Amino acid sequence: MSHQILCHRKRRLAVRSFMLALLLGLTPFAQAQAATDINLDDAVLVTPADLSAREGKAVGMLVDELQKRTLVRWSQAHEWPTGAKAIVAVGPERSIAQFAGPWAPGLAATPGKGSEGYRLRTFAEGSVSGVVIVGNDERGVLFGVGRLLRELRIERDSVRIPHALDINTAPAFPLRGHQCGYRPKVNTYDGWTPPMWEQYIRDMAVFGTNAIEMMPPRTDDDADSPHFPLPQIDMMAIISQIADEYGIDVWIWYPAMDEDYSDAKTVEFALKEWGEVFARLPRIDAVFVPGGDPGHTQPKHLMALLEKETEVLHRTHPEAQMWMSPQSFTAEWMDEFLTYMQKEQPTWLSGIVFGPQNRIGLPELRKAIPAQYPIRRYPDITHSIRCQYPVPDWDVAFVATEDREVINPRPVHYAQIFRLWDQESCGFLTYSEGVNDDVNKFVWSGLGWDPETPVLEILRQYSRYFIGASYEDDYAQAQFALERNWQGPLLTNAGVDTTLQQVQAMERSASPQTLLNWRFQQTLYRAYYDAFVRTRLLYETQLEAQALEVLRQAPRLGTAVAVSQAEAILEKALTEPVGEDLRARVFELAEALYQSIRMQLSVPRYKGIHWGRGANLDLIDRPMNNREWLLERFAELQSMNTESERLAAIMGIVNWTNPGPGGFYDDLGNPAQQAHLVRTQGPDTDPENRESPLVGFAYRSNHRMSWNRHAESRYDAPLKMRYTDLDPGTSYVVRAVYAGDRLEAKLRLVADDSIEIHPYIPKENPLQPVEFAIPVEATADGELTLTWTQEPGSGGSGRGCQIAEVWLIKKTE
Numbered sequence: 001m002s003h004q005i006l007c008h009r010k011r012r013l014a015v016r017s018f019m020l021a022l023l024l025g026l027t028p029f030a031q032a033q034a035a036t037d038i039n040l041d042d043a044v045l046v047t048p049a050d051l052s053a054r055e056g057k058a059v060g061m062l063v064d065e066l067q068k069r070t071l072v073r074w075s076q077a078h079e080w081p082t083g084a085k086a087i088v089a090v091g092p093e094r095s096i097a098q099f100a101g102p103w104a105p106g107l108a109a110t111p112g113k114g115s116e117g118y119r120l121r122t123f124a125e126g127s128v129s130g131v132v133i134v135g136n137d138e139r140g141v142l143f144g145v146g147r148l149l150r151e152l153r154i155e156r157d158s159v160r161i162p163h164a165l166d167i168n169t170a171p172a173f174p175l176r177g178h179q180c181g182y183r184p185k186v187n188t189y190d191g192w193t194p195p196m197w198e199q200y201i202r203d204m205a206v207f208g209t210n211a212i213e214m215m216p217p218r219t220d221d222d223a224d225s226p227h228f229p230l231p232q233i234d235m236m237a238i239i240s241q242i243a244d245e246y247g248i249d250v251w252i253w254y255p256a257m258d259e260d261y262s263d264a265k266t267v268e269f270a271l272k273e274w275g276e277v278f279a280r281l282p283r284i285d286a287v288f289v290p291g292g293d294p295g296h297t298q299p300k301h302l303m304a305l306l307e308k309e310t311e312v313l314h315r316t317h318p319e320a321q322m323w324m325s326p327q328s329f330t331a332e333w334m335d336e337f338l339t340y341m342q343k344e345q346p347t348w349l350s351g352i353v354f355g356p357q358n359r360i361g362l363p364e365l366r367k368a369i370p371a372q373y374p375i376r377r378y379p380d381i382t383h384s385i386r387c388q389y390p391v392p393d394w395d396v397a398f399v400a401t402e403d404r405e406v407i408n409p410r411p412v413h414y415a416q417i418f419r420l421w422d423q424e425s426c427g428f429l430t431y432s433e434g435v436n437d438d439v440n441k442f443v444w445s446g447l448g449w450d451p452e453t454p455v456l457e458i459l460r461q462y463s464r465y466f467i468g469a470s471y472e473d474d475y476a477q478a479q480f481a482l483e484r485n486w487q488g489p490l491l492t493n494a495g496v497d498t499t500l501q502q503v504q505a506m507e508r509s510a511s512p513q514t515l516l517n518w519r520f521q522q523t524l525y526r527a528y529y530d531a532f533v534r535t536r537l538l539y540e541t542q543l544e545a546q547a548l549e550v551l552r553q554a555p556r557l558g559t560a561v562a563v564s565q566a567e568a569i570l571e572k573a574l575t576e577p578v579g580e581d582l583r584a585r586v587f588e589l590a591e592a593l594y595q596s597i598r599m600q601l602s603v604p605r606y607k608g609i610h611w612g613r614g615a616n617l618d619l620i621d622r623p624m625n626n627r628e629w630l631l632e633r634f635a636e637l638q639s640m641n642t643e644s645e646r647l648a649a650i651m652g653i654v655n656w657t658n659p660g661p662g663g664f665y666d667d668l669g670n671p672a673q674q675a676h677l678v679r680t681q682g683p684d685t686d687p688e689n690r691e692s693p694l695v696g697f698a699y700r701s702n703h704r705m706s707w708n709r710h711a712e713s714r715y716d717a718p719l720k721m722r723y724t725d726l727d728p729g730t731s732y733v734v735r736a737v738y739a740g741d742r743l744e745a746k747l748r749l750v751a752d753d754s755i756e757i758h759p760y761i762p763k764e765n766p767l768q769p770v771e772f773a774i775p776v777e778a779t780a781d782g783e784l785t786l787t788w789t790q791e792p793g794s795g796g797s798g799r800g801c802q803i804a805e806v807w808l809i810k811k812t813e
Contacts, residue, residue: 036163037163038130038131039160040074040152041157043074045063046076046087046089048078049078051092054141054246055141058246061205061206066159069154069156070155071157072159080100085129087101087129088130090135096134115136116139116170118134118136118169119132120144120166122163124163133145133148143171143208146208149206155469169449175448177210177211177249177430178444179215180212181213182214182228184221184222184225184609185609186434188614192598194238196598201242204441205246207442207461209441211251212248236281244283250285251287256297256305258270261304271312274313285317287313287322288323289309289325290324290325293796298336302324306349322350325355325358326352327355329358334359334360342370352369352376354375354376354377354424356378356431361688363424366425375424377421377425379428380431381432381437381440381441382434382436386799389413389417390695391413393695394486395490397534397536398530399697399709401622406436408437409439409482410440417687418443418451419447422451428448436522438522442458443459446458462476463475467514471506474506482499482527489672491537496534503527504527506520516596518599524589525590525601529620532583535578536577540624544630546569551654563637563650567631567634570631590605601614622699628702632702633649637649656704663810665807666805666806668804668805669697669706676721677693677711678720689714693719696741696802706804709804712800712801714799719788723784723785725783727810731779731811732779732784732808733772735770735771735807737806738803739803745799745801748760748790749788750787752784788803
């Protein structure tokens with residue numbers, strides 16, 4: 001490079017650095033700190049000549065990812081260069097003398113901390129400075145390179161690293177992985193080409209992920225996807241090969257889908273089918289078979305099948321392991337399974353998986369399973385409702401629109417969940433259905449390496465590496481802000497608007513390359529979508545209040561006039577909509593996300609499989625109030641013969657929540673109106689809601705909003721309400737709406753733990769309130785406890801005991 005060109009480049013970088021400092025508002029101290037960073041723009045990359053193929057792949061990743069982000073491509077050498085001003089040295093412990101130069105003796109004197117670990121140390125001596133990465137083994141080289149990429153401060157034409165790094169680290173957990181299923185039901189993965197798969201595997205490896213989990217061609221899914229670039233088995237083989245090239249473990253989530261494994265012909269078919277899949281894959285480290293969700297096989301037949309499948313697996317992958325989970329087991333089947341494990345202690349089984357739909361918690365499972373079997377966590381980090389870890393007390397407006405598989409950064413909550421039971425397992429492979437949970441994956445990977453790492457630090461590394469150094473803090477804080485958007489009643493959460501303003505500021509200053517970044521687009525999509533939902537909620541809540549006020553005037557106006565005026569007010573939500581600019585931007589971002597990462601946010605536009613599987617663009621206009629329920633009630637008025645009947649019906653609407661003098665009303669799905677609900681624990685200690693009830697949802701647009709949400713307890717846990725200061729001389733009636741997504745469930749109600757109010761009865765379908773008299777002896781002491789339970793011993797998700805509204809009404813003679 002000529003002297004003139006070099007001087008011109010340095011001047012250009014100096015001007016760029018100065019303008020960037022002005023843009024970011026850096027203090028003189030921060031600018032001085034940046035100036036002391038080690039400049040690696042013209043570094044020489046030194047590696048030993050005897051790198052293994054996987055170590056070479058790691059070094060290639062470093063070179064490629066750096067060039068993508070900076071346009072800088074380091075020159076490479078196999079010996080310590082003389083005359084170089086900056087050096088980056090990378091290699092394994094065994095070759096330290098070949099690549100670490102004068103720093104080799106000092107590094108050799110400081111042993112690494114364990115398998116998969118690495119040492120990363122910056123140095124400056126005389127006119128030479130740089131960084132050395134020593135991997136304790138092959139994976140240590142990969143993860144050391146990943147840590148270097150996370151620590152670099154990189155912009156276009158600029159590569160720097162803090163001057164005083166000295167890191168010696170190894171992972172706390174041996175298993176740190178994520179499920180990546182190439183199947184139609186996912187919201188993104190089915191549209192990926194092999195290069196996209198390799199990029200995502202690289203991304204995860206940079207943050208210490210050491211395992212991925214695939215899915216076989218036959219699951220509880222369609223046989224094909226319009227997005228598939230290759231048949232499933234062919235793509236599985238390619239992904240397995242890619243993972244092997246990086247030294248990443250390959251797991252297969254393999255559900256036992258056939259109806260009857262007690263039948264010899266069914267078993268024979270399964271052994272042949274699974275064996276053909278195993279033979280096609282170049283690498284398999286483990287197979288995980290869920291006991292249910294999907295699948296429904298009695299433990300004795302399931303375990304017999306898996307013993308045979310382990311033999312088949314070992315024909316092509318002799319070292320591969322077999323794992324299983326007791327998901328969806330009933331109480332009877334769980335007892336059978338635990339008895340089998342304790343008595344038989346099968347040698348062919350390598351470990352147990354704890355996932356969603358497990359009747360017993362992780363600590364209890366760990367105590368019940370013999371100690372020689374490790375337990376792997378299979379946490380659901382992808383769903384927001386009807387799942388293992390639902391968003392606590394989520395606002396029903398978000399449920400109606402964003403639904404179950406929305407872009408869902410929840411860094412604080414998932415860090416709490418990780419740390420709550422981290423010592424009960426050997427690690428994790430998360431449950432994922434696409435990239436809507438991307439932030440959550442990297443939070444888990446970061447904590448899987450070091451549970452003590454502050455979540456903010458993980459997110460700053462995430463932001464720095466994936467978005468850019470100038471967004472290190474702002475983008476990280478935006479993830480926390482999106483999580484806060486979902487906390488508390490949306491009507492009063494003005495922070496949603498603040499989040500949008502902060503994100504829009506980043507959007508305005510973003511480069512064209514950043515605007516094309518799918519991770520940046522995800523944050524924009526959520527911020528705009530959240531703000532649009534809140535804008536509509538404020539407006540449509542006001543419209544309903546105005547309509548109800550008109551209906552209250554029906555005795556004066558007449559029912560026909562009152563209903564007509566109320567309808568006109570409610571229809572303004574459609575004829576005079578608000579937030580159209582926000583809505584338009586959401587649609588633009590949905591298109592951008594399909595183009596950039598194949599995210600299918602709509603069924604008709606992008607051929608997503610279902611709106612419940614991430615296609616929430618199709619839900620964006622769902623009502624934010626009781627409009628459709630009210631319009632159905634108005635239609636019913638037309639069949640009434642007299643004005644008095646119509647007037648009584650209207651008064652029933654406007655006084656729906658009124659329990660009468662001395663009575664009580666609880667909207668159990670609304671945290672602000674569940675004063676009598678007994679909640680013994682919170683999400684910090686009971687995130688699966690095994691002991692304490694949660695707010696659940698079953699949305700129908702023509703239901704009252706209070707029916708779309710409910711309180712529910714899981715499995716055999718009771719749902720309780722507690723009343724005090726009642727009138728001991730008065731009889732009461734309880735009115736309730738039994739709701740939820742399990743209308744086939746039967747409920748029993750008991751007062752004060754001993755007085756049966758009603759036996760197990762089915763829920764009303766369609767929904768409507770039911771009433772029961774409370775015996776006077778139950779309230780004679782001025783207090784009352786109501787306890788609902790569902791039929792005991794259920795399996796599956798454990799949902800069923802679900803109640804939307806409860807009135808306790810003084811009985812009138």
